Amino acid sequence: MKKIIVAIDGHSSCGKSTMAKALAKEIGYIYVDTGAMYRAVTLFALRRGFFHGSDIDAPALEAAMGEVRVNFQLDAATGLPLVCLNGEVVENEIRGMEVSSRVSPIAALPFVRIAMTRQQQEMGREKGIVMDGRDIGTAVFPNAELKVFVTASAEVRARRRYDELIAKGQQVDFNEILKNVEERDYIDSHRELNPLRQADDALVLDNSTLTREEQSQWLLDAFKHAS
Numbered sequence: 380m381k382k383i384i385v386a387i388d389g390h391s392s393c394g395k396s397t398m399a400k401a402l403a404k405e406i407g408y409i410y411v412d413t414g415a416m417y418r419a420v421t422l423f424a425l426r427r428g429f430f431h432g433s434d435i436d437a438p439a440l441e442a443a444m445g446e447v448r449v450n451f452q453l454d455a456a457t458g459l460p461l462v463c464l465n466g467e468v469v470e471n472e473i474r475g476m477e478v479s480s481r482v483s484p485i486a487a488l489p490f491v492r493i494a495m496t497r498q499q500q501e502m503g504r505e506k507g508i509v510m511d512g513r514d515i516g517t518a519v520f521p522n523a524e525l526k527v528f529v530t531a532s533a534e535v536r537a538r539r540r541y542d543e544l545i546a547k548g549q550q551v552d553f554n555e556i557l558k559n560v561e562e563r564d565y566i567d568s569h570r571e572l573n574p575l576r577q578a579d580d581a582l583v584l585d586n587s588t589l590t591r592e593e594q595s596q597w598l599l600d601a602f603k604h605a606s
């Protein structure tokens with residue numbers, strides 16, 4: 380069967396990556412979490428001290444971009460990709476609130492987007508890939524054979540994120556998470572370069588009331604139809 384590109388876009392914390400991972404596993408495709416790549420760049424900027432309060436020293440980050448190496452390493456136990464920043468697995472560090480509250484302004488910087496987009500296009504050159512993000516179906520792979528746009532209410536999404544972080548033992552406040560989800564949605568959909576928007580030819584999935592199994596089945600059916 381010919382391999383295709385599956386592009387899954389949508390709002391923050393809408394369960395895109397859970398669905399995308401499950402599909403990739405089921406069909407034997409590579410899974411790429413592009414949000415993790417923007418998060419890794421954000422961690423780099425934090426570690427280098429490029430944030431001053433909420434301001435970013437963009438010229439300093441741009442000058443240092445040549446030193447940012449983001450890639451994925453397969454976890455031997457789960458077979459899932461783990462994001463690495465300059466050779467170090469940073470999966471846990473990038474999921475906390477410190478990175479979450481700073482990632483959208485970093486992802487709005489054109490030089491960051493251009494570098495990440497180029498790398499993502501290279502990863503999908505041979506197809507057989509499920510990639511999730513905000514601009515995959517509109518900018519990274521505008522010709523993807525299957526495009527899905529996932530959404531759910533901000534409250535539902537914040538609740539999912541909250542439960543996920545609590546399960547990991549992190550101390551978090553629900554209202555802070557809700558604010559973060561809403562802020563990221565706003566910045567992601569209003570930035571100049573490749574803002575979050577639904578591709579005209581995307582299938583839309585509002586998963587507010589669907590179980591994980593129902594979402595996975597919906598996506599698998601869409602994949603079968605497209606391939």
Ligand code: C5P
Pocket residue numbers: 391392413414415417418482483484486487511512513514515563567
């Ligand atoms: O998907 P996740 O919530 O981990 O993404 C983190 C952030 O990275 C998003 O809020 C968005 O600002 C940025 N992002 C992006 N383009 C992508 C993927 C993520 O701008 N393709």
